[in-house]
Amino acid sequence: MSKAPILSPSSPFKLALIQLAIGADKSKNLQHAKSKILEAARHGANVVVLPECFNSPYGTNFFPEYAEPLDGGDSVAMLSSAAKEAGIYLIGGSIPESRQGKIYNTLTAYDPTGKLIGVHNKVHLFDIDVPGKIRFKAKYGKIGVGICYDMRFPELATVAARKGCVAMIYPGAFNMTTGPLHWELLQRARAVDNQMYVAACSPARDLEASYHAWGHSTVVDPTGAVIATCEESETIVYADVDPAQVETIRSSIPLYTQRRFDIYDDVSESVAFDDEGNGTKK
Numbered sequence: 042m043s044k045a046p047i048l049s050p051s052s053p054f055k056l057a058l059i060q061l062a063i064g065a066d067k068s069k070n071l072q073h074a075k076s077k078i079l080e081a082a083r084h085g086a087n088v089v090v091l092p093e094c095f096n097s098p099y100g101t102n103f104f105p106e107y108a109e110p111l112d113g114g115d116s117v118a119m120l121s122s123a124a125k126e127a128g129i130y131l132i133g134g135s136i137p138e139s140r141q142g143k144i145y146n147t148l149t150a151y152d153p154t155g156k157l158i159g160v161h162n163k164v165h166l167f168d169i170d171v172p173g174k175i176r177f178k179a180k181y182g183k184i185g186v187g188i189c190y191d192m193r194f195p196e197l198a199t200v201a202a203r204k205g206c207v208a209m210i211y212p213g214a215f216n217m218t219t220g221p222l223h224w225e226l227l228q229r230a231r232a233v234d235n236q237m238y239v240a241a242c243s244p245a246r247d248l249e250a251s252y253h254a255w256g257h258s259t260v261v262d263p264t265g266a267v268i269a270t271c272e273e274s275e276t277i278v279y280a281d282v283d284p285a286q287v288e289t290i291r292s293s294i295p296l297y298t299q300r301r302f303d304i305y306d307d308v309s310e311s312v313a314f315d316d317e318g319n320g321t322k323k
């Protein structure tokens with residue numbers, strides 16, 4: 042049987058998901074994001090989240106034009122100064138990052154002094170596969186992050202939960218097909234499986250853009266209940282996050298002490314299946 046993860050010292054906090062309206066003008070996107078971060082802080086938010094690709098229209102075809110390096114880039118400079126000015130932890134959505142001739146979909150996180158404390162490259166993205174760090178430690182506890190499609194792969198959230206994270210936060214941009222089908226369901230699934238808070242922050246929907254984001258930025262509690270959500274327009278979604286709820290649900294339904302790794306197959310090993318469906322470990 043496995044041991045329960047040791048939750049790091051943590052305290053309640055107010056989470057704000059900024060469902061940002063994003064246009065084609067990068068510098069306007071940066072200014073607008075900063076004003077919304079400051080607005081969320083004025084409303085008492087301690088941890089603020091921006092959506093995936095908050096500085097550019099959504100789509101890999103836009104990446105070459107909007108990409109910038111993390112070191113010395115305008116977006117990182119804005120995010121760092123906004124976190125400092127607002128005095129909040131900031132999960133800065135994601136930006137197209139240029140690095141050594143390649144482009145990554147990259148999330149950066151900052152502490153209230155503006156220091157960069159976490160970087161995550163979207164893991165599950167067609168031809169890009171760069172495992173990044175998926176956790177950072179805030180004074181409110183450990184928080185795990187992923188980007189959009191990463192939400193569909195339960196292992197990231199499970200590993201984060203097992204390492205003591207109280208929340209998993211995903212900047213993301215589902216669309217009008219997959220949004221109604223899976224956006225909320227996946228968040229509730231990750232929350233109930235891992236007994237942790239899960240939040241996903243989308244861009245606002247822009248029907249003039251080539252990609253129509255689903256919106257519906259949402260926060261789910263460790264029981265799997267939706268505690269804050271919205272429709273598709275620009276807005277800020279606020280939720281009170283209490284890490285004690287994570288401990289309460291994990292003590293009431295003690296999945297963490299009842300796991301039977303001694304009888305499960307090792308899921309980290311890959312298995313090849315033949316035509317009859319018989320699996321062989323590789």
Ligand SMILES: NC(=O)CC(=O)C(=O)O
Binds near residue numbers: 188191214216
């Ligand atoms: N946009 C994504 O990365 C993923 C998505 O829309 C989905 O999984 O659905």
